[in-house]
Amino acid sequence: MKSDEEHITMAKKQFAEELHQVNSSYSHEVPSMKETQRWTRDLVNFLFPIKENRQVSIYDFEIGLERLRLRLEELLSPLERELPSAPNRVALSFFDRMPGIYNLLAEDAHSFVKSDPAAENLEEVILCYPGFFALVVYRIAHILYTLKVPVLPRVMTEYAHSKTGIDIHPGAEIGKNCFIDHGTGIVIGETAVVGKNVKIYQGVTLGALYVKKDLADMKRHPTIEDNVILYAGCTILGGNTVVGHDTLVGGNVWITESVLPHSVVYRENKTVIRENRALDEPIHFVI
Numbered sequence: 001m002k003s004d005e006e007h008i009t010m011a012k013k014q015f016a017e018e019l020h021q022v023n024s025s026y027s028h029e030v031p032s033m034k035e036t037q038r039w040t041r042d043l044v045n046f047l048f049p050i051k052e053n054r055q056v057s058i059y060d061f062e063i064g065l066e067r068l069r070l071r072l073e074e075l076l077s078p079l080e081r082e083l084p085s086a087p088n089r090v091a092l093s094f095f096d097r098m099p100g101i102y103n104l105l106a107e108d109a110h111s112f113v114k115s116d117p118a119a120e121n122l123e124e125v126i127l128c129y130p131g132f133f134a135l136v137v138y139r140i141a142h143i144l145y146t147l148k149v150p151v152l153p154r155v156m157t158e159y160a161h162s163k164t165g166i167d168i169h170p171g172a173e174i175g176k177n178c179f180i181d182h183g184t185g186i187v188i189g190e191t192a193v194v195g196k197n198v199k200i201y202q203g204v205t206l207g208a209l210y211v212k213k214d215l216a217d218m219k220r221h222p223t224i225e226d227n228v229i230l231y232a233g234c235t236i237l238g239g240n241t242v243v244g245h246d247t248l249v250g251g252n253v254w255i256t257e258s259v260l261p262h263s264v265v266y267r268e269n270k271t272v273i274r275e276n277r278a279l280d281e282p283i284h285f286v287i
Contacts, residue, residue: 029078030151037159039071044136047102048126069095075152082150094143101139104176108135111177115199130164131180131200141170172206174198175226182232189221191239196226201251203233209256225261 046064049056056064069091076087083090112125112132119125125132137160141153153170161167165184168174172188175196180186182202188194192206208220219239224230226245233252236243243249244261253265 031075031078031155033155035071036075036152036155039068039075040137040140040156040159042071043068043140044133047105047136050123050126065095076149079150079152084148090144090147090149093147097143101143105136105139107176108132108178111179111197115179116181130166131183134160134164134166134168134183134186135174135178135180138168138170138172138174142172142174145170172221191219192221193223195224195228195245198224198226199229201230201232204230205235205237207235207237209238222255 046061046068072094073087073091076083076090080087109122109125109132112129113119113122119129137156141156144156145153157168157170166180166186168186168188169190169192171190172192172194174188174194175198177197178194179199180201181199183200185203186200187205187207189207194200194206206222206224222236222238222241222243224236224243225247228243228245229248230236230243231249231251231253234249234255235253236249236255238256240258241256242258243255244259244263246261247259247263247265249255249259250264250266253267255265259265
C-alpha cells in the first residue's frame, strides 16, 4: 500500500506530464512578455527622450535605433514560422515606417496641448498624459499588426492597457490629431475606425453588438468620422454604425445605429435640486 507521500509524488508527476503535453500543443512560440514590455517602454522613451531627462546626440539616436531594431528582431524570432518574411526583414520594414508614425504622434501631442486647457506644454503631455502614452503604444503596435505579426502587437497594447486603463486593439484604425483625455475605461475594438481630429473622453466604448466567433473576419465595431467628440461614458456598438462627422455625442449615451453628420446626441433627464428642510420625510440613499 502506497504512503501519502508516494501518492503526492505521483500526482505531481502526472500534473507535470499534463502541463508538458498542453504546453507542447500550443500553435507557436511566443516572445517574452517581460522583454516585449521593456522594448516597448524603451522605444517610447527613445522617441520622446524627455522621459529620460537627458540630452541625446545624433550619434546616440543612430546607435539607439540599431539596438532597438536588433532587439525587435530577437522578439520576432520565436514567431518566425508565423511571419510573412524573415524576422530581420520585418524589423527593417517596421523601422522604415517609424518616421511617418512619429510625425502622427507629434501631431497627436500638439492636439493634446490645443484641446486641453490644463495642458501647459508638450513636455507635460509626454510626461503625464496616459491618453498620449496609450496612443504612442497603439500606433507602434499598429505597424506590427499591419505587417501581420502575431501576438506581439497585443502584448504591447495590453501593456499600455495595464498602465493606463485604456484598451485599444492594435487592429483599430485611428486618424491623426486624436485626443484622449483622462482615458480610464476607454475600449476601442479591433475593427473600429476613428477619423481625424476626434476627441475621446473616459469610459467610452467602441464595441461590437455581440460576440460571436464566426464574425472574426467581419467589421464588428463602429466608424467614427472626422471632428467628432465622444463624451464620458458613451457606448457606440456595431460594425454598421457610423457616427457622422462634426457630431457631438453626450455622456452615457447608448448608440447602436448610425448618426447623421452635424448631430448632437444626448440623454434627456431631469435633475431636481431643492432645500432638504422642505421635505416631510428624510431621503434614504442606498449606495
